Amino acid sequence: MAPDTGAPQSAPAADARPRELAQEDLQALFDVLTTRGWTVVGPTERDGAVVLAQLDSAAELPYGVGVALAPGGYRLRRRQDRAAFAHSAGPQSWKTFLHPERARMWQADRDEEGAVTFTPETEETAPTPRYALFGVHPCDLAAIARQDRVLVGGAFRDPVYAPRREAAFVVAVACGEPGELCFCASVGTGPGLREDAPCDLAVHEIADRDGVRLLISAHSPRGAEVLADPALPLHEPHPELGERARCQTEAAEQRMGRELEAEGLRDVLAETLDSPVWDEVASRCLTCGNCTLVCPTCFCTTTEDTTDLTGDHAERWRRWDSCFDLDFSYVHGGSVRTSGKSRYRQWLTHKLGTWHDQFGSSGCVGCGRCIVWCPVGIDLTVEAARLRGEAGASEEGPS
Amino acid sequence: MSASRPRLAVWKFSSCDGCQLTLLDCEEDLLPLADQVEIAYFLEASRDTGPGPYDLSLVEGSIATRTDIERIREIRAQSRVLVTIGACATAGGVQALRNARDFDKLRSVVYARPEYIDALATSTPIAQHVPVDFELRGCPVDKRQLLEVVTAFLAGRKPDVPDHSVCFECKRRGVTCVTVAHGTPCLGPVTQAGCGALCPAFGRGCFGCFGPKADPNTRALLPLLRADGVADEDVARLYRTFNAEAPAFAEAAEEAGR
Incomplete structure (x- = not known):
């Protein structure tokens, strides 16, 4: 620990x-x-x-x-x-x-002389x-x-x-x-x-x-x-x-209702970024963000700055966000992941793949929430298995 | 107060007044607001009106008559910043139900003396007629979001009005998903957040009054609505209720109605 x-x-x-x-x-x-x-x-x-x-x-x-x-x-x-x-x-x-x-990170106040005081959150x-x-x-x-x-x-x-x-x-x-x-x-x-x-x-x-x-x-x-x-x-x-x-x-x-073959998944996902499986999933995906919000390991947040009507008091908050939010990948000029496909792919490849590179393990603990609470029932274990099939097929394909 | 306060105007077009009432409903924030802006034109609150130009115009309602068109052009010319508020102003509103039908026939069925009714055959969003600086969704708009827009205008910053789904608000609020847990039809996955998940918090499905979220996949929701017992013609009605002129909902209604 x-x-x-x-x-x-x-x-x-x-x-x-x-x-x-x-x-x-x-x-x-x-x-x-x-x-x-x-x-x-x-x-x-x-x-x-x-x-x-x-x-x-x-x-x-x-x-x-x-x-x-x-x-x-x-x-x-x-x-x-x-x-x-x-x-x-x-x-x-x-x-x-x-x-x-949602959590407040700090507050700022401007006095009559225009001096600004920052107050970070404390006990x-x-x-x-x-x-x-x-x-x-x-x-x-x-x-x-x-x-x-x-x-x-x-x-x-x-x-x-x-x-x-x-x-x-x-x-x-x-x-x-x-x-x-x-x-x-x-x-x-x-x-x-x-x-x-x-x-x-x-x-x-x-x-x-x-x-x-x-x-x-x-x-x-x-x-x-x-x-x-x-x-x-x-x-x-x-x-x-x-x-x-x-x-x-x-x-x-x-009595496990599902199985995820975890061995080598990181490589499977890295090899199948252009698979048609992603397009097919995207046709069913609502990009509503539910999977990430119920996921017990998803941790992404965004920043929200608020001011009051006087403009003399400001607060910085952070709130849960999701890779399914278009705004999440917004940089100057627009969002990077504009398609539903790119957003679903980001979620799955991070959860099961690049999480290993970043944090030394998978980001999935097998709780099943993302399958239950996806309104249209997209099943991470099924999609991962399909991608594994694709990776296998491309290895065995004509040389 | 100093004469340099920004001047606020609130306008009504074809609408029910609910969004203007949301502004009046700001109660404890109204007096602080009146300290920061000069409320120059707001008939719902006062008949004491001042002439333009105005720094911020909030526009409620849709364009439904020829006079509306002339009036919105004049208001645009008199307004430094123009923000439309509510489903009528941003997507035609309930009165846009007539858009996909024979207007003359409707007029003759509804009114005893149809010849008295001088209206356009369609109800359209303000942005179809004049440039709009920001569109605030909802039927009616949400009080917190309305204050956020006005506050952001005063501070010279972009309003923080997310365009993701209502599902974000259910999950953040800890509201159990009414579709997954109860089989209740819900437009939340394709509808823009902002209401604070008001209907699902009371066990009701979202009926889409904030209009489409950014890049909604309505086609993917259709089989789910059907599975939850909504007939195709009712799916079309759902999408046409408040935001019939929002392109994503108009297309979804047409697809379901086919």
């Missing part, structure tokens, strides 16, 4: 043994986190979806809510059990809280929220790690993301219920939580005939402190629970 992120250390030596928490005692964990100064954000059912929002109590978790996913389609379904974390690919990702859609003007991210699936945990690399792991430390990330307490939950469009297994980000998973608490939620139980272990000193809080009614896990958690993860790995 990058030392300046304040991201949790890997598992502490002391007391990493998993403990069991009954689902009905989740409120106690909420209370411990709240007492220690964190604002809990997590999944809850709203407007026909499992959204991420500030939660006032554990009662707001989406108990027994599952999802049915299709390209361009998302529906809630009732589960047989009362699992709270058995859903995937919701309409938001955790970047909503760590990399907010006083914009206090860092301390979020406990409650219920982060492994794909999303990987997405946070990729944003860490982009926003704090390079030469530049993002002034909005870094303090939020350092303050955040991460409760990760292994995924036992991958969706129809999930492919974390093939890109190596899930569905299980490795022992060194970069979170504070690692949770397995086991729903079976004995009800819903949680197996919790600390992955950081902060996590260990929380687990040591006497207010938490933890107990020794049922002897079979660890094995059930392992079986659940193994079963989940076999």
Whole structure:
């Protein structure tokens, strides 16, 4: 981990043994986190979806809510059990809280003599929220790690993301219920939580005939402190629970609805820039930008300068932007990527290809959101496979 | 106040007055605005009007009569900067529904004494008649965007009015996609942002009142609208409701209607 992120250390030596928490005692964990100064954000059912929002109590978790996913389609379904974390690919990702859609960078004021004072954002003007991210699936945990690399792991430390990330307490939950469009297994980000998973608490939620139980272990000193809080009614896990958690993860790995053959994709994309596949995708692509906005790793922003009516007060804000916005590639004289084709190609080649050159990994964590929330259901795994076919064909073509 | 304040004029053509009301609806920003500009002509607010020339003219409404044409030319001549506001002024408005039909027939059906109606056969955007410096979309325009345009004019900068899709606003606001999650037909993916995702925030599909986004792919949306249960003639109606004269929506309506 990058030392300046304040991201949790890997598992502490002391007391990493998993403990069991009954689902009905989740409120106690909420209370411990709240007492220690964190604002809990997590999944809850709203407007026909499992959204991420500030939660006032554990009662707001989406108990027994599952999802049915299709390209361009998302529906809630009732589960047989009362699992709270058995859903995937919701309409938001955790970047909503760590990399907010809009943030002020500085303010400027002009006095009566015309002198201008600049005021950058500080803890006083914009206090860092301390979020406990409650219920982060492994794909999303990987997405946070990729944003860490982009926003704090390079030469530049993002002034909005870094303090939020350092303050955040991460409760990760292994995924036992991958969706129809999930492919974390093939890109190596899930569905299980490795022992060194970069979170504070690692949770397995086991729903079976004995009800819903949680197996919790600390992955950081902060996590260990929380687990040591006497207010938490933890107990020794049922002897079979660890094995059930392992079986659940193994079963989940076999139930991925999609697969992305990640090997060599960077080169495939570099070789197929002129493929007719891009034209065909562009004919279906709305260039609406949804894929980038739901993507948990997409980080691009634009700058917005505002003035008030007097012209004596100005503010600089930044807001989420997208490579699908024509204005995003606007330079003197016009936009560089004028066609839908060039914009879709930019998104896919960066996500799966040039991200490797820039940040040393793929930009895709296999969460499936871009497929679900594309209104016309363009499927990244299908398009990548088609391009791979094209690359193979050109290699085997007539010499 | 000093006499050097920029002079603002607000004009009405064929329209419902909703965009001018949006300016009045600025409430707490109205008095600060009046400090910065001299509101020289704004009949909706005051019958005390001053003569031109004007530094900034906000024009509501479309060109629907012969007098409109003469009047907009005169206003253009009297205005240093001319900004059109709303779907009528920028794309013909609801009254442009008549453009693709037989006007005389419509007139005889609608009015008891059609001979009293002296109107053009089409309702057209202001920019088809005089040069326009900036077009602000919406039916009605958005209050924040209207203030942004006036503020930008006062500061001598370009207004920050994005031309991307409404989807950007849904996602930024955390509004769950009504099409993907509910199967509700929505023009958001082809419609320009600016409303703050008002309709989707209330569970309704966007009906396109801000007109086409930059470079919209309406052809790609057509199968989705059909799949969500919109008949082709209703797709054509959707595109023709507020912005019938916006070329991208006019073409989409024609394609769906075929």
